[in-house]
Amino acid sequence: xxxxxxxxxxxxxxxxxxxxxxxxxxxxxxxxxxxxxxxxxxxxxxxxxxxxxxxxxxxxxxxxxxxxxxxxxxxxxxxxxxxxxxxxxxxxxxxxxxxxxxxxxxxxxxxxxxxxxxxxxxxxxxxxxxxxxxxxxxxx
Amino acid sequence: xxxxxxxxxxxxxxxxxxxxxxxxxxxxxxxxxxxxxxxxxxxxxxxxxxxxxxxxxxxxxxxxxxxxxxxxxxxxxxxxxxxxxxxxxxxxxxxxxxxxxxxxxxxxxxxxxxxxxxxxxxxxxxxxxxxxxxxxxxxx
DNA sequence: CCCATATATGAATAGCTATTCAATTGTTTA
DNA sequence: TAAACAATTGAATAGCTATTCATATATGGG
Numbered sequence: 001x002x003x004x005x006x007x008x009x010x011x012x013x014x015x016x017x018x019x020x021x022x023x024x025x026x027x028x029x030x031x032x033x034x035x036x037x038x039x040x041x042x043x044x045x046x047x048x049x050x051x052x053x054x055x056x057x058x059x060x061x062x063x064x065x066x067x068x069x070x071x072x073x074x075x076x077x078x079x080x081x082x083x084x085x086x087x088x089x090x091x092x093x094x095x096x097x098x099x100x101x102x103x104x105x106x107x108x109x110x111x112x113x114x115x116x117x118x119x120x121x122x123x124x125x126x127x128x129x130x131x132x133x134x135x136x137x138x139x140x
Numbered sequence: 141x142x143x144x145x146x147x148x149x150x151x152x153x154x155x156x157x158x159x160x161x162x163x164x165x166x167x168x169x170x171x172x173x174x175x176x177x178x179x180x181x182x183x184x185x186x187x188x189x190x191x192x193x194x195x196x197x198x199x200x201x202x203x204x205x206x207x208x209x210x211x212x213x214x215x216x217x218x219x220x221x222x223x224x225x226x227x228x229x230x231x232x233x234x235x236x237x238x239x240x241x242x243x244x245x246x247x248x249x250x251x252x253x254x255x256x257x258x259x260x261x262x263x264x265x266x267x268x269x270x271x272x273x274x275x276x277x278x279x280x
Numbered sequence: 281c282c283c284a285t286a287t288a289t290g291a292a293t294a295g296c297t298a299t300t301c302a303a304t305t306g307t308t309t310a
Numbered sequence: 311t312a313a314a315c316a317a318t319t320g321a322a323t324a325g326c327t328a329t330t331c332a333t334a335t336a337t338g339g340g
Contacts, residue, residue, distance in 0.1 A: 034219065034221070034222045034225075037216075037218060037222045038222050038225045038226050040216075041212050041215070041216065041218060041222070041226045042226050044211060044212065044214065044215055045208050045211050045212050045226055045227065046207055046208045046211035048204060048208070051204035051205075051207045051208050051211075052204045053276060054201075054204075054207055054269075054272055054273075054276065055201070055202050055203050055204045055206075055207055056202075057272055057275070057276060058198050058199075058201040058202040058207075058272070059198075059199075059202035059297095061194075061195070061198040061202075062195050062196075062198040062199035062201075062202040063195050063297090063298075064188060064191035064192045064194075064195045065191075065298080065299095066195075067186055067191045067194055067195055067198075068185050068186045068188070068191050071184060071185050071186035071191075072181050072184065072185045074184070075181070075184055076177075076180075076181065078177060078181060079174065079316080079317090080316070080317060080318090081174070081315095081316065081317085082174045082177045082178050082181070085174075085178045086178050086181045086182050086185055087185065089299090090299075090300070090301095091316075091317070091318090092299080092300070092301080092302095092317090092318080092319085093298075093299055093300075094317095095316095095317060095318055095319085096298075096299080096318090096319085097298080097299095098317095099318080099319090105275075105278075111317095113307065113308070113316085114306075114307045114308065114315065114316045114317075115307095115316065115317085116316075116317065116318095122275070122278075124271055124272075124274065124275040127271050128268065128271055128272070129194075131264055131267050131268055131271065132194055132197055132198070132264075132268070133194075134264065135197070135245075135262070135264040136193060136194065136197060138245075138262075199327095203327090203328075205328080205329095219286080219287090220286070220287060220288090221285090221286065221287085229329090230329075230330070230331095231286075231287070231288095232287090232288080232289085232329080232330070232331080232332095233328075233329055233330075234287095235286095235287060235288055235289085236288090236289085236328075236329075237328080237329095238287095238288095239288080239289090251287095251337095253286090253337065253338070254285065254286045254287075254336070254337045254338065255286065255287085256286075256287065256288090
């Protein structure tokens with residue numbers, strides 16, 4: 001298996017929100033059971049801050065409406081109004097969601113007159129979809 | 141750009157929870173503005189059901205604790221107790237989250253005595269991480 | 281057989297989130 | 311300039327979710 005350390009972006013095992021390894025164990029007396037394992041795994045655990053960033057990103061994709069918006073934009077740029085019509089939703093709801101997609105830099109936009117045209121920002125989303133689609137299609 | 145239609149798994153543009161294209165538009169009078177665009181994009185929009193499935197999957201990854209659990213398991217299998225100790229969390233919380241990861245088939249487990257050892261189910265998660273890490277590391 | 285331990289589970293609570301409604305901004309056109 | 315319109319924004323509400331606490335199940339040791 002590939003080294004996860006790299007994958008989880010532990011560029012440096014620097015100071016993190018985590019307490020030091022020897023501190024109190026919350027409940028399970030792990031230090032009595034598998035202290036070695038715990039010691040070994042702790043530096044490989046994704047630091048809380050980076051975990052939160054990544055979770056925030058996945059969270060943006062964790063909504064049917066936003067996924068449908070992205071799918072609509074996969075082929076062509078569209079204005080808010082047309083997106084709303086295509087999804088049969090209110091413009092306000094769509095605008096709120098586009099804001100999130102914008103914040104995560106998944107879409108970009110362009111103003112033309114009183115319309116605002118949105119389009120996909122890069123190809124990362126496409127790759128993510130492919131991976132997840134593959135996973136979801138495996139033996140259920 | 142790659143054909144999104146394929147990526148979004150519209151195996152068939154069959155009957156879906158969506159109303160027919162001519163039905164009432166909620167608010168924006170899109171049929172007056174860009175009816176052609178709306179018509180064109182609608183069959184490409186990810187169907188609601190599939191969008192929900194995919195959103196559910198991303199939702200599992202949209203939590204710092206679960207991401208950290210996965211990072212802990214990337215290298216080695218670990219029992220609940222050690223995972224809890226490594227993350228400095230209660231066993232109950234960890235167990236609840238592992239249940240979700242199990243439901244999404246991201247981890248598998250093995251019982252040995254009174255311990256239950258968890259490990260990653262496949263390599264999809266690894267790939268997802270890589271893609272997202274790349275995205276997050278691009279010019280902020 | 282009883283007790284400690286490992287894990288799982290259910291209920292409860294606090295915090296987050298998606299949509300709606302109302303109001304606002306900025307732009308075009310009449 | 312007034313009116314219509316596209317889009318955004320803020321507040322409010324309903325629904326979801328992560329953790330905690332309490333309890334349950336099961337396994338191994340004495």
